[in-house]
Amino acid sequence: MSKTMAEKILARHTENGRADAGEIVQASVDFIMVHEVLGSRIIDILQEMETDSVWDPNRIMVVNDHWAPAPNIQSAIIHQRNREFVKRHGIKYFCDVNCGVSHQVLIEWGLAKPGDLIIGSDSHTTSYGAMNAFSTGLAATDSAIVLATGKNWFKVPESMRINIDGELAEMVMSKDLILKIIADLGPDGANYKAIEFHGPVVDKMTVASRATMCNMSVEAGAKAGLMTVNKQVEDWLSLRAREAHWTRVDPDPTAEYVEMITYDLDTDPVEPMIATPHSPANGRPVTEVDVEIDQAFLGSCTNGRFEDLQIAAMIMKGHKVKEGVRFIITPASMETYKAALNMGFIETFIQAGAIVTNPTCGACVGGHLGILGPNEVAITSTNRNFRGRMGHPDSRIYLSSPATVAASAIMGRITDPRGF
Amino acid sequence: MRAFSEIITGRAWVLGDNIDTDQIIQGQHLNLLDYEEMAKHALEIPRPEFAQNVKENDIIIAGRNFGGGSSREEAPMILTILGVGCIAAESFARIFYRNAINVGLPVIEIKNATERIVDGQQLTVFLKDGQVKITDTGELIKFMPIPAFMMDILRAGGAIQYYKNHRVN
Known part of the structure; x- marks a missing residue:
């Protein structure tokens, strides 16, 4: 019988080698990433389970990224507990507060490989589909x-297939494309399902651009977002996972999908998109939105990577952040930060009047380094504009690509980046 | 963990569509280690009076996509801590659904739940029979019973106890 990518990858991880859409299977995972939820919840749960050992310290990554470095005592305690856990169990991969955001770092360290089944204690774990892995978020108990x-246990998801033909236009990023797709699907349009992204547009994309799309698949409710291996993924792995063995997973040509959608960007181009408050599914062309902003934010596991900082620096060069606007830039990892530093992007940002912070989830999760006050308006390259997500319940969040964030920071209002 | 009951009687709290995880518990409260403290902020944005006024076995009624967004298990956990007996929604986001079962909170899917049930109405949910009875009117609303595997986890009192009961060693 023909199989989807989700079925094939899950089948590699079950005892009898089977996994058909709709059935509940027991599967062995290849890797798990846990962040602060380890210190806040999981350690207590392990105690309740009367378990004092971990299954395999070489297949676990612990990350202190949500409140990094600790802005208050509670967070500091959670970080301490994570450090103690890492030491006590000899956890091989530890990303402390000076390292970066989990989903970026895990990919940088070459830990997401084609065909893998990866779990993370975070909903944006769907990111690793960019590397042809089946990855999904679970919470503390799981x-x-x-x-x-x-x-x-996993319920094997049904899959939908999205083909994207044509080419992305100048200043239009993969973020614009995924905001368009989520607007079309709705906030629960892919609930319980896996989304496969295919076609020349994703085949040409960098790892970073692909990760943005798989990352945000969960905003349409998807259990996983999946892409096949392209040249960029091969190059990435030959550099960063040199020792690793992996086999690519492609869906069977006659695999069954619950839905097939095609975008042809040549006949129907995607424009820079804005998701208006309070849902990531409220995407519409930036040309339809004209709103003054108090804050612009560039960062997060969705869009805080090198190419995101690069396009923002290109736009900012020779410009200033609009008076009265705060432009906060949070690179997704220390590696990204260093690369941006070497390229002079950080200097460009600072000269323009922006604030550059250390890598952290920070403002995106309403944690620190950019909390919004009452009635404030923000444009941000992050993934969620739920009411109150970044601070006060009466603040308003608009989601966009890094290019649109940078253009808007200069103009002080939501601005089409195609003029820059 | 409370004892699990297959018959739940309580008042309805009717909410809308897309009650996301930040509406249930904002990210800024997630570093509170004490669940009781955190629970004071439950549903703070859509229903500021909820945490104060909710009573044991009250029932949340919601529209589509309840619990979308973050994987935070704190969302269903604080609702159970406040005594919520069951959530009936038109549909649930997948991680929330799984988390609710894991912490021992029954979740059921009812079409047009928010149109059929009025805020404050007294209800009885019969999990095994797949029926909700509205006390005032006597009206019966049917739903698909919770799948057997999930019911086993609920009966055990949640996933941790289920794990301990089924541990191989």
């Missing part, structure tokens, strides 16, 4: 069970 046993 993560504790994986840490203890290396296994968990």
